[in-house]
Amino acid sequence: MEFKIDKDTFLKALQKVQGIVEKRNTMPILSNVLIEAAEDRIQVTATDLEVGMRSSYPTTVVRDGKITVSAKKVYEIIKELSDQEITFSTKENDWVEIRSGKARFNIVGLSPEEFPYFPKINDDSFITVSTTMLREMIEHTSYAICHDETKYNLNGILVRAATDGGRTLLRMVATDGHRLSVSERELSGTTATELGNGVIFPKKGIYELKRMAEEEGDQVLLGFMDNSAVCKKGNTVVVMRLVDGEFPDYTKVIPVSNDRLVTLNREDLLHSLRRMAILSSEKFKGIKFDVKDGKVEISSSNPELGDASEELEAIYSGNDLTIRFNARYLIDVLSVLPTSQVELLLRDEMSPAIVRPAAQEGFLAVIMPMRL
Numbered sequence: 001m002e003f004k005i006d007k008d009t010f011l012k013a014l015q016k017v018q019g020i021v022e023k024r025n026t027m028p029i030l031s032n033v034l035i036e037a038a039e040d041r042i043q044v045t046a047t048d049l050e051v052g053m054r055s056s057y058p059t060t061v062v063r064d065g066k067i068t069v070s071a072k073k074v075y076e077i078i079k080e081l082s083d084q085e086i087t088f089s090t091k092e093n094d095w096v097e098i099r100s101g102k103a104r105f106n107i108v109g110l111s112p113e114e115f116p117y118f119p120k121i122n123d124d125s126f127i128t129v130s131t132t133m134l135r136e137m138i139e140h141t142s143y144a145i146c147h148d149e150t151k152y153n154l155n156g157i158l159v160r161a162a163t164d165g166g167r168t169l170l171r172m173v174a175t176d177g178h179r180l181s182v183s184e185r186e187l188s189g190t191t192a193t194e195l196g197n198g199v200i201f202p203k204k205g206i207y208e209l210k211r212m213a214e215e216e217g218d219q220v221l222l223g224f225m226d227n228s229a230v231c232k233k234g235n236t237v238v239v240m241r242l243v244d245g246e247f248p249d250y251t252k253v254i255p256v257s258n259d260r261l262v263t264l265n266r267e268d269l270l271h272s273l274r275r276m277a278i279l280s281s282e283k284f285k286g287i288k289f290d291v292k293d294g295k296v297e298i299s300s301s302n303p304e305l306g307d308a309s310e311e312l313e314a315i316y317s318g319n320d321l322t323i324r325f326n327a328r329y330l331i332d333v334l335s336v337l338p339t340s341q342v343e344l345l346l347r348d349e350m351s352p353a354i355v356r357p358a359a360q361e362g363f364l365a366v367i368m369p370m371r372l
Helices: 007-016 071-080 131-142 193-197 204-216 266-276 326-335
Strands: 002-005 032-038 041-047 053-056 060-063 065-069 085-092 093-102 103-108 126-128 157-166 169-173 179-186 197-203 221-227 227-235 235-240 260-267 286-292 295-302 307-313 321-326 341-346 351-359 364-369
Touching: 002 007, 002 032, 002 071, 002 157, 007 041, 007 053, 007 071, 007 085, 007 286, 032 071, 032 126, 041 193, 053 204, 065 071, 065 169, 071 093, 071 103, 103 179, 126 131, 126 235, 131 169, 131 266, 157 193, 157 204, 179 326, 197 204, 197 235, 204 235, 221 326, 260 307, 260 351, 266 295, 266 307, 266 326, 266 341, 286 326, 326 351, 326 364
Parallel strands: none
Antiparallel strands: 002 060, 002 085, 032 041, 032 065, 041 053, 053 235, 085 093, 093 103, 126 221, 157 169, 157 197, 169 179, 179 364, 221 227, 227 235, 260 341, 286 295, 286 321, 295 307, 341 351, 351 364
């Protein structure tokens, strides 16, 4: 195999797959990238057996072929080369030669026959999703993904299509047991059967999907095959194995009788929480909310460091209420909210609270309080 390619194109191709390749070296081939050259294009493929990515790029192919090389090492080499044209060629015993200007590298590759199979994608059954919508929905939910590997069914985001009053809604849900986040948007066109039942996208796949949504272009194609989700955009395809587990019934977690509505300025509340959290620690991480008529007093106390308090104006009329939260959980929600005003729906000091943007539907978070 031999091809000639400009540095920027090759660097972009290799940079894209760095998040996919296996870091733990359980199987050497999984830390490699498969490079195939044919018909004036190269295909670059990486997988960790859970998430796989394949992209294609224009190039000048001198001789068809394929090889696998260390994704990290070849990326580091290409990054440091000059801006001259790069020649990439294979030699005997799976060795690879990289030339640019007067620089020359010979690196060890592995046989492409050892590389895991990457499925052929059928373009027939994709649905179209807006990249802006996808990016926002992932931002609104991904912070609540559970990172405890033993709770594997929570290590991702539930993606589901539901009908409501003649509209088709795409819904994303994430929870770690202490908090829950739900984002939904209207979906135009037909939907997939798998989405009607609900599927769990893995954490790593979600982050790759978000990265894909942030690139140029306004649409992502979404499809399903063999217990995997397929995401396609431009010259890139991502295939991720869906989480095989039962997601809890999140509708039972969302409280329906929270009748105390507190409206606050989002920025003021966010910065106040960050200030109060300075004195919190792993042992004393609770922030206390004293909700009173027309105001909320936020305070934190740590016997090892001291205490702090701040009063914020609020729209509230009702009985006084004291409730304590983990500051980080509230900060995470407020950091992704799109509106200037935020609403807290409370019931009592031990019931979960609802946090949602004021005057805007399509997003809500549920946060469990801490014991006073």
